[in-house]
Amino acid sequence: MKTVTRVYQVYEYDELNEAAQTKAINNEIEFIITFTDFGEINKNSNLYKAYRESERMLTPWFLGSYIWELCRKMVLENLRSYDYLVDGSIFV
DSSP: OOOOOOOOOOBOGGGSOHHHHHHHHHHHHHHHHHHOOTTTSOTTSHHHHHHHHHHHTTOGGGHHHHHHHHHHHHHHHHHTTSOBOTTSOBOO
16 A cells, blocks of 8 residues: 655635636636526525526526626635635635
């Protein structure tokens, strides 16, 4: 049997370069879209408002942009709770 140890450099969101931050933002918004049941969330929340705006405009492909526009603070709070690899992938 062999034991192998690997060392990772991990970063906080604010330490990432712009490209890595963009990747992290896109991944977080994609996660929110994939795992949120928009029919069950508070109808007064900004997240629901983003969803309704994309439905109203008949542009569901812009949902991520609406979420970033209306829920930026929430998304950034989520992003700052993780550690990342240099490319913006979440370090698990």
